Amino acid sequence: MSRVLRGGLLLLLLIPPVTCAGAPAGQIDSVSISPDGKILAVAYEKDHTIFIYKVAVDSGISTRLTNATSGEETSPAFSPDGKRIAYTYWPGAGARSRIIIVNVDGSNAREWSPSGVADLSPVLSSDNKTIVFSRSEFYGSYSPIAQPHPHAWSFYASDLDGTNVRELTSENFYMASPASISPDGKSMVVVTEGLETNEHIAIYSLIAPGPPTRTLQPHVPHEADHKNPILDYPNYLPDGSILFMAASDGKHGFDYDVYRLDPQTSALERLTDGNGYATELKVSADGKTAAFLKWRKNWLGEPTSNQICLLDLQSHKVTPVAVRGLN
Numbered sequence: 001m002s003r004v005l006r007g008g009l010l011l012l013l014l015i016p017p018v019t020c021a022g023a024p025a026g027q028i029d030s031v032s033i034s035p036d037g038k039i040l041a042v043a044y045e046k047d048h049t050i051f052i053y054k055v056a057v058d059s060g061i062s063t064r065l066t067n068a069t070s071g072e073e074t075s076p077a078f079s080p081d082g083k084r085i086a087y088t089y090w091p092g093a094g095a096r097s098r099i100i101i102v103n104v105d106g107s108n109a110r111e112w113s114p115s116g117v118a119d120l121s122p123v124l125s126s127d128n129k130t131i132v133f134s135r136s137e138f139y140g141s142y143s144p145i146a147q148p149h150p151h152a153w154s155f156y157a158s159d160l161d162g163t164n165v166r167e168l169t170s171e172n173f174y175m176a177s178p179a180s181i182s183p184d185g186k187s188m189v190v191v192t193e194g195l196e197t198n199e200h201i202a203i204y205s206l207i208a209p210g211p212p213t214r215t216l217q218p219h220v221p222h223e224a225d226h227k228n229p230i231l232d233y234p235n236y237l238p239d240g241s242i243l244f245m246a247a248s249d250g251k252h253g254f255d256y257d258v259y260r261l262d263p264q265t266s267a268l269e270r271l272t273d274g275n276g277y278a279t280e281l282k283v284s285a286d287g288k289t290a291a292f293l294k295w296r297k298n299w300l301g302e303p304t305s306n307q308i309c310l311l312d313l314q315s316h317k318v319t320p321v322a323v324r325g326l327n
Contacts, residue, residue, distance in 0.1 A: 026326060031293060031308055032076045032085075035285035039104070040308060041065065041076035041085055044326050052076050052087055054104070055323050057310070062325040065106050075121045075178065078104070079128055080285045086112070086122040086131065099133060114162035121178045124160070125185040126285070130206065132157045132168070132179045132188055155179060155190065157206055168209045175199075180235045180242075181206070187213070189234045189242055198228040201244065203263065218261050218268055222248040230254070233281035235290070240264075243271075243290060243313075245281050250274055253301060258290065258311060271316050277303055288313055294320075 026046035033040055040055040042062070050072040053062040065085065066073060076087040085104055089111075090097040098113035099122045112131070113119040122133045134155050153176040158165040168188065177191040186207055193199045202212040223229050223246065230247035237243055242261045247254040256278040258271040272278075277295040284290070290311040295303040308321040 028293060028306055028308065028323075028326075029280075030075055031280050031291050032078055032282050033284045033289060033291040033310075034078050034104075035080055035082040037284040037286065037289035037310075039078075039082075040291060040321070041078065041087075042308070042323070042326075043074045043076060043087075045072075046327075050074055052085070053326060055308070055321065057321060060322045060324050062323055066102065066109065067106075073100075077121075077123050077178075078285070079124045080126045081128055082285075084124075086124060088120045088122070099131070112160075112162065114158065114165060119156075123179055123181055123188075125181050125206075126183055127185055129160055130157055130181075130185065131160055132181055132206070134176065134179070153192075155188070155204070157209075166209055168204050168206065170210050177232050177234060182236045182240065183238050189236055191231050191234055191244070199231045201231060201234055201242065201261070214263065216242075216261065216263060216266070218244075218246070218259070218266070220246045220248050220257070220259060220268065220270070224248060224254050230256075233279070233292075235281060235283040237283060237313075238285075238287040243281065243283050245278065245292070250276065252276065253297075258292070260313075271311060271313065272318060278309075279306075283313070 026044055029043040029045050031040055031042050038057050042053050042055055043050050044053055052065040052073045054065050055062045071091045074088045076085050078085055083104055084101055086101045088097050089100045097118040097120055098111055099119045100109055101112045102109035117135055120134045122131050124131055134153055136153055153173040155168045157168050173192040174195050175193040179188040179190050181188050187203050187205055189203050191199055192202050201216040203214045204212050233245045235243040244259055245256050246259055247256050255275050257275045260269040279293050281292040292309055293306045294309045295306045298304045310319045
C-alpha cells in the first residue's frame with residue numbers, strides 16, 4: 001500500500017467514489033466534531049462539488065450547512081465554544097480559496113480571509129480570538145508518476161478580525177497536516193515532512209514564531225517503516241497530550257490506529273487495534289470523543305467506501321455512525 005495517510009490539507013490519491021448510507025455514490029472528504037460531541041460537520045463530495053453538512057450523532061440525520069450551489073467547501077472546524085464553523089471555500093477554476101466563518105445554524109456566513117492569496121484549513125483558539133491557517137506556495141508534483149497537489153506549506157495566525165497576520169513557521173513543508181491549537185492557546189501541533197526530512201510531530205509557539213519548540217517521532221509497535229514512520233492528524237487533548245494516527249503492519253495491509261502521546265514523558269498509549277485504513281482524525285474540545293473515517297477496500301486493495309466512526313477516549317470503544325440524508 002502506498003503512503004497515503006494525509007491530513008485535511010492534502011488530497012487522498014487515487015480514491016474512487018464512495019457510497020454512504022442513504023445517498024447515491026459520493027465521498028466524505030473530511031469530518032469534524034463539535035465541542036460536546038453531539039454534532040459532526042462533514043465535507044461531502046459529489047458531482048464535482050463539495051458541500052458541508054451537519055450530522056446529528058444520535059440520529060445520523062444530515063442537513064446542509066450552507067446554500068452554495070457550486071465550488072468546494074472543505075476542512076470544517078468547530079469553534080471551541082461550538083457556536084461557529086470555519087471552513088475553506090474554493091469557488092472554482094481561476095479563483096482563490098478563502099476561509100469562511102459561519103454560525104453553526106448556517107446563518108451570518110462571512111468571508112474571513114484578509115489577503116489575496118489562498119488560505120486553507122482554519123482552526124480557532126480556545127478563547128475564540130485567534131485563527132490559525134495554512135498557505136501553499138506550489139501546486140504540482142515533484143514526480144512524473146504522482147498526481148499534482150499542494151506543496152510548500154507554511155502556517156499563519158491572525159486575530160479573528162483579520163488583523164495582526166503573522167507567519168508561525170520558518171520553513172516551507174513538502175507535506176503538512178492541519179494544525180491543532182493547545183488548550184492554553186500558546187502552541188500548535190502539526191505533522192510535517194520535508195523533501196529531505198521524514199514525517200514527525202512538530203510543536204510551534206503561537207507567541208514567538210520561528211522554528212519548532214519541539215519535534216517528536218514516536219515509534220509504534222510493528223510500525224510500517226521504522227526509518228520513516230507514517231504519522232498524521234495530531235490533535236491536542238485538554239490535558240496537553242496529543243492524539244494522532246500512525247500506520248503499523250496488520251493482517252490485511254497497514255492498520256492506521258489511534259494513539260495518545262504524552263509530549264513530556266514520551267509515554268505512548270494505543271487506543272484502537274486493527275483499524276485497517278483510516279483517516280481524518282479529529283477530537284472534540286471536551287476531550288471525550290474522537291471522530292475518524294474508516295475505509296473499506298475492494299479486491300484490489302483500493303479504498304472504495306468509508307464510514308464515520310466515533311472513539312470514546314475513556315473506554316476506547318469505537319462506534320460507527322450511520323449517516324442519512326447526504327445528497
